[in-house]
Amino acid sequence: MQRVVVTGLGALTPIGNNMTDFWNGLISGKSGAGLLTRFDASKFKTRFGCELKNFDPQQFIEKSEARRYDLYTQYALIAVDEAVKNAEIDFSSLNCNRIGVIWGSGNGGIITFQEQVMEFAKGDGTPRFNPFFIPKMIVDIAAGIISMKYGLRGPNFATVSACATSNTAIIDAFNYIRWGKADMIITGGSEAPLIETTIGGFNAAKALSTNNDEYETASRPFDVSRDGFVMGEGAGAIILESYESAVRRGAPIIAEVVGGGMAGDAYHLTGTHPNGEGAFLGMWEALNEAGIKPEDVDYINPHATSTPMGDMSELIGIERVFGANPQLNISATKSMTGHLLGAAGAIEAIACIKATQEDIVPPTINTKNVEPSVADKFNFTLGKAEKRTVRYALSNTFGFGGHVAVSLFKKFEK
Structure with a gap:
């Protein structure tokens, strides 16, 4: 390969x-x-x-x-x-x-x-x-x-x-x-x-x-x-x-792609599975393909569209894979860009790639009161960007019809 x-x-x-x-x-x-x-x-x-x-x-x-x-x-x-x-x-x-x-x-x-x-x-x-x-x-x-x-x-x-x-x-x-x-x-x-x-x-x-x-x-x-x-x-x-x-050709290398997971919720025309079934499977597939453990991931750019059910089902899927981990940075850049529908995955993948290159996690803006059931389980990077080493970054995307696509990026090392 x-x-x-x-x-x-x-x-x-x-x-x-x-x-x-x-x-x-x-x-x-x-x-x-x-x-x-x-x-x-x-x-x-x-x-x-x-x-x-x-x-x-x-x-x-x-x-x-x-x-x-x-x-x-x-x-x-x-x-x-x-x-x-x-x-x-x-x-x-x-x-x-x-x-x-x-x-x-x-x-x-x-x-x-x-x-x-x-x-x-x-x-x-x-x-x-x-x-x-x-x-x-x-x-x-x-x-x-x-x-x-x-x-x-x-x-x-x-x-x-x-x-x-x-x-x-x-x-x-x-x-x-x-x-x-x-x-x-x-x-x-x-x-x-x-x-x-x-x-x-x-x-x-x-x-x-x-x-x-x-x-x-x-x-x-x-x-x-x-x-x-x-x-x-x-x-x-x-x-x-x-x-x-x-x-x-002596190209400037920015990052490496090391995994991709695709799955289906097989649940609802427009809604995500309440237990994050497709999200769970997609994330596991990406990690397995890269040959890394959940604790190796430093940053997740979630699908996080700001819908009442969708956000929570995704977090359930994330917790099933990563457990409750306050050291894991999650930042929803849709809070800034809005939801670009079919183009969302591309610009959010770019955010992940740049995070590995610059060792900066962009913030989640506008969010003041995280759902109490999950508020202490992750670092939601609220309000301002955070400097930290980002070796692996994961990008989640979900679509109407139950489609799930998850890409995994790694800081480039020769």
């Missing part, structure tokens, strides 16, 4: 439009929440979310090109461009038949879908659709466009597992490289869901916070007053590479 390392990172998030700003936003405890600006949300139960700030895609993509891509694909291209530059990749010097793209999105081009269907509904029933409608909308197109931009002919596909999507993509990329099927894979996920369709749909499912009076602090994982998640948007890109390939 090949060792798999991280050589590049790119981020486009509600708290920073590049890696530097994203990481600084995380460790400073910055909230990305604000009132929605893309549409008039005054009649919706939720009127806020975590939008990108001061972002203009035409700073990165030509206007004529951008018209062919849904916003989720534009986000993907921008994050990947940063990751490729940070990884110091010269594709012309590499065998691009051995370089792939595995990219995820939970909703794909949902903006395009909404626009086209609404336009059709206004007409006389005659089908007049944009010729780019289907290629802009489908979930796999971002992976395809990334591969076309760089001329990459290795494994190329999209993953979809709801909010576990981009963590699933990372695990797939990890496996393809360690099995010797590729030397390098661009992976991660992107999402652009802050429109009427998704806000209304998740409101109907009673999943979103409706705390419109305190929107900046509405994402409060594990707090007794939590009332649902805050939706976000953006993208996270990760360059995974075999250790041999990275050394051969």
